[in-house]
Amino acid sequence: MIQRVARFWPWIVPPVFFLFVYSHGLRSWFQQDDFAWLQQWLSFDSWRDLPRLLFMPQAQGTIRPWSERSFFLAGYGFFGLDPRPMHALVAATQIASLWLLASLTLRLTASRLAAGLAPLLWVISPGLATPVSWLSTYNQVLCSFFLLASLTLFIRAVERRTIAAAMGSFGVFLLGFGALEIHIVFPALALAWCLLFAPQHWKRTLPYWAVSLLYFGLHQAIAAKPTSGPYARHWDLEMVSTLVRYYGTALAGGGLIPPKWRLPAWSWEAAAWASGIVLLGLAVCAWRRGYRVAAFGFVWFLFTVAPVLPLRDHFSTYYLAAPALGLALALAALLAGSGRKLALAAASVAVIQLTFAFPVTRTIERWHYERGLRLKVLFEGLERAAQLHPGKTILLTGLTTETYWGGFFDGPHKLLGLNDVLLAPGSESAIESHPELGDMAPTIASRPSAARGVLWGRAVVYQVEETRLRNITGAYARTIAEDWLDGHQKRIDLAQASAAQDLGPGWYPPEGGSRWMARKGVLTLAGPGESDRVLRVAGYVPEICVKDGPLTVTVTANGAKIGQGNITIRNLSFDFRLGVPPGLRQQTAVVVEIEVSRTYSEPVGLRELGLSFGHVGWAPD
Amino acid sequence: MRRLSFLHLLALAPFAACKRYRRPNPAATVEEPAELSSRISMGDPRDESQILNGFYQIESNAWRWTGRKFAISLRPPLGGRIKGAKLELGCAVADAIASQLLPLTLRATVAGRALEPQRLTMPGQQTVTFSVPKEALTEDAVVIEFELDKVARQGDESREFGLIAASAAFVEP
Numbered sequence: 001m002i003q004r005v006a007r008f009w010p011w012i013v014p015p016v017f018f019l020f021v022y023s024h025g026l027r028s029w030f031q032q033d034d035f036a037w038l039q040q041w042l043s044f045d046s047w048r049d050l051p052r053l054l055f056m057p058q059a060q061g062t063i064r065p066w067s068e069r070s071f072f073l074a075g076y077g078f079f080g081l082d083p084r085p086m087h088a089l090v091a092a093t094q095i096a097s098l099w100l101l102a103s104l105t106l107r108l109t110a111s112r113l114a115a116g117l118a119p120l121l122w123v124i125s126p127g128l129a130t131p132v133s134w135l136s137t138y139n140q141v142l143c144s145f146f147l148l149a150s151l152t153l154f155i156r157a158v159e160r161r162t163i164a165a166a167m168g169s170f171g172v173f174l175l176g177f178g179a180l181e182i183h184i185v186f187p188a189l190a191l192a193w194c195l196l197f198a199p200q201h202w203k204r205t206l207p208y209w210a211v212s213l214l215y216f217g218l219h220q221a222i223a224a225k226p227t228s229g230p231y232a233r234h235w236d237l238e239m240v241s242t243l244v245r246y247y248g249t250a251l252a253g254g255g256l257i258p259p260k261w262r263l264p265a266w267s268w269e270a271a272a273w274a275s276g277i278v279l280l281g282l283a284v285c286a287w288r289r290g291y292r293v294a295a296f297g298f299v300w301f302l303f304t305v306a307p308v309l310p311l312r313d314h315f316s317t318y319y320l321a322a323p324a325l326g327l328a329l330a331l332a333a334l335l336a337g338s339g340r341k342l343a344l345a346a347a348s349v350a351v352i353q354l355t356f357a358f359p360v361t362r363t364i365e366r367w368h369y370e371r372g373l374r375l376k377v378l379f380e381g382l383e384r385a386a387q388l389h390p391g392k393t394i395l396l397t398g399l400t401t402e403t404y405w406g407g408f409f410d411g412p413h414k415l416l417g418l419n420d421v422l423l424a425p426g427s428e429s430a431i432e433s434h435p436e437l438g439d440m441a442p443t444i445a446s447r448p449s450a451a452r453g454v455l456w457g458r459a460v461v462y463q464v465e466e467t468r469l470r471n472i473t474g475a476y477a478r479t480i481a482e483d484w485l486d487g488h489q490k491r492i493d494l495a496q497a498s499a500a501q502d503l504g505p506g507w508y509p510p511e512g513g514s515r516w517m518a519r520k521g522v523l524t525l526a527g528p529g530e531s532d533r534v535l536r537v538a539g540y541v542p543e544i545c546v547k548d549g550p551l552t553v554t555v556t557a558n559g560a561k562i563g564q565g566n567i568t569i570r571n572l573s574f575d576f577r578l579g580v581p582p583g584l585r586q587q588t589a590v591v592v593e594i595e596v597s598r599t600y601s602e603p604v605g606l607r608e609l610g611l612s613f614g615h616v617g618w619a620p621d
Numbered sequence: 622m623r624r625l626s627f628l629h630l631l632a633l634a635p636f637a638a639c640k641r642y643r644r645p646n647p648a649a650t651v652e653e654p655a656e657l658s659s660r661i662s663m664g665d666p667r668d669e670s671q672i673l674n675g676f677y678q679i680e681s682n683a684w685r686w687t688g689r690k691f692a693i694s695l696r697p698p699l700g701g702r703i704k705g706a707k708l709e710l711g712c713a714v715a716d717a718i719a720s721q722l723l724p725l726t727l728r729a730t731v732a733g734r735a736l737e738p739q740r741l742t743m744p745g746q747q748t749v750t751f752s753v754p755k756e757a758l759t760e761d762a763v764v765i766e767f768e769l770d771k772v773a774r775q776g777d778e779s780r781e782f783g784l785i786a787a788s789a790a791f792v793e794p
Binding site: 080081377380381383384385386387388451452454455456457462468469470471472473474477480482485501 | 649652
């Protein structure tokens with residue numbers, strides 16, 4: 001019995017070790033992009049919405065129906081704001097991948113030691129830390145699974161030569177595109193396996209190449225191709241240095257050294273260089289002896305990391321989830337099947353990985369867990385505050401950079417149906433600005449708006465503390481200076497109830513994320529600042545409003561016309577940018593009048609509807 | 622077919638349940654000590670403590686008859702010390718007694734300071750508004766006393782009926 005169990009240790013020990021290592025990460029609460037994905041549910045009104053929600057390109061033009069869309073839709077639909085079942089799916093997927101890697105390694109090396117070591121070495125890699133701990137990066141975990149499953153089935157199809165095996169392999173390969181775009185490299189992995197271990201079968205990869213090329217064409221047509229910002233692609237020699245950086249990070253972590261070790265900051269780089277050169281050298285030595293598994297591991301690493309090398313300014317350790325298993329395979333093969341001398345040298349690489357990379361893995365998974373806890377405190381506090389103060393604007397102080405960018409910016413409160421949750425004016429000074437992540441301005445209440453809201457009982461102020469939110473409305477009110485009340489806002493979010501204080505005639509109460517006006521709406525803004533060049537007027541009208549032809553929108557400021565725009569079927573979501581006349585800059589208040597040429601009579605309620613607005617305000621461009 | 626329908630229902634059932642109520646965690650916030658409200662509803666039993674005298678019992682969970690004199694207490698709004706406030710009394714003159722009452726004068730004092738009297742000339746629902754100077758709003762709580770110049774009696778009742786009061790609040794001037 002013991003012997004039989006011992007035979008299966010490569011399939012038992014790594015999953016147990018994985019669950020131990022990720023004991024915190026697998027309990028992390030929602031954070032950052034998770035909230036944006038969870039909010040998909042808010043636009044899921046009927047089953048007819050499902051194709052749009054699952055397959056319409058989003059976030060840099062990506063289409064990931066399994067790993068993002070249905071993962072979050074079903075997760076929220078079935079379990080609400082309980083992330084545990086979603087983490088259970090992440091764990092199950094990763095454990096399945098560990099089994100597949102063990103099986104693949106056993107098949108390639110015929111060594112149970114290597115079959116057990118490969119998944120263990122993958123578990124300690126920093127590449128897995130974020131994908132296992134942060135639900136939005138489940139795509140990396142699922143992609144690794146599909147790549148491993150596709151290759152395992154491809155090898156089986158080659159060996160068995162049955163139509164069923166071939167169909168199974170091809171079907172899983174097709175499904176993999178729903179996880180992550182990186183799956184496109186699978187034909188290259190399959191070809192590499194053929195060339196290294198079964199050269200006579202290389203033609204079997206041709207159908208896979210055809211699909212990948214077709215996918216590449218479609219993706220190029222659909223996906224956004226930013227020329228600036230973190231997702232801009234740089235096809236230059238810097239890709240080599242990015243590759244070296246990923247290689248070093250996979251082997252020796254990203255430079256997070258426990259302070260108690262008192263090692264200099266550069267020590268991890270030295271360790272990365274040493275282990276990287278040794279591992280590459282060992283693979284070459286093994287190749288010369290006819291042992292090709294380590295080379296296949298390197299090929300796997302290279303091919304799976306290649307798609308992200310042009311993203312020079314978006315270096316992310318989580319991109320190493322799939323590539324790291326290639327290095328784990330190479331190192332395990334060298335440790336177990338390449339002779340004593342090579343194995344000893346390979347052991348030194350494993351020791352460096354344990355010393356430098358493994359602590360990074362633990363730090364990352366713990367960090368995600370703790371960030372999730374803080375966001376849970378914030379979310380539950382907002383939920384309770386909304387229950388105690390229904391209809392009031394909630395202003396927050398005490399948010400840190402980490403909590404703001406780690407979740408608040410993505411609007412978790414929208415899941416509670418709350419639009420009026422903002423930073424109290426001045427509290428943004430404690431938060432670092434990150435223009436590459438987004439514009440903070442719409443999340444900060446203006447002084448006049450906050451002062452009038454707090455002083456007239458329309459807003460409450462909460463301080464974010466370690467374990468809960470503290471109502472400090474009274475104390476905050478005492479810090480409000482009288483001159484705060486005099487001004488107006490530079491930009492009005494019309495979806496917020498608090499906007500009413502700057503609105504004149506012609507507006508209806510807010511509904512969801514917008515507010516309707518009748519034929520003409522009047523509002524008061526502060527005068528534009530020196531850097532403001534345009535008045536942005538943004539909103540939406542349903543198609544029925546333009547069925548009788550285009551709508552003309554005329555905007556005046558302090559009685560003088562500053563611009564006009566047309567709304568047709570092509571721009572139902574409109575965003576007019578009207579030049580600022582120079583005379584307005586000296587004004588403390590500017591009365592803006594927006595008039596639409598035709599209105600629509602609501603069948604129920606009989607309101608006269610003109611335009612539905614998101615926001616109106618001055619902007620730099 | 623029946624099995625398929627069952628499976629379909631089974632698949633949809635959790636989605637139907639997804640709109641379930643989430644119970645907010647009471648320990649998730651620390652609130653300021655309870656204070657008087659700046660706005661009361663005459664039909665809300667939670668505001669009972671701020672209704673001092675001159676009102677009859679709650680009717681239809683929404684309003685109360687007043688007598689000739691009636692009084693409430695409100696917390697001045699935080700901004701009242703800076704800009705003063707408006708005192709709004711949501712009320713109605715009942716059609717049945719309108720002929721006995723109208724025109725009607727309503728006087729009010731806030732913290733003993735008399736406000737400009739308001740004249741009611743129409744029956745039905747209305748909001749009577751008084752301007753309150755900031756000097757009257759310096760305390761954490763103020764007593765507001767109202768007085769009508771006329772009241773009505775119905776049938777054999779000895780009770781005096783004035784207004785139908787629904788709400789009272791300090792609002793931004």
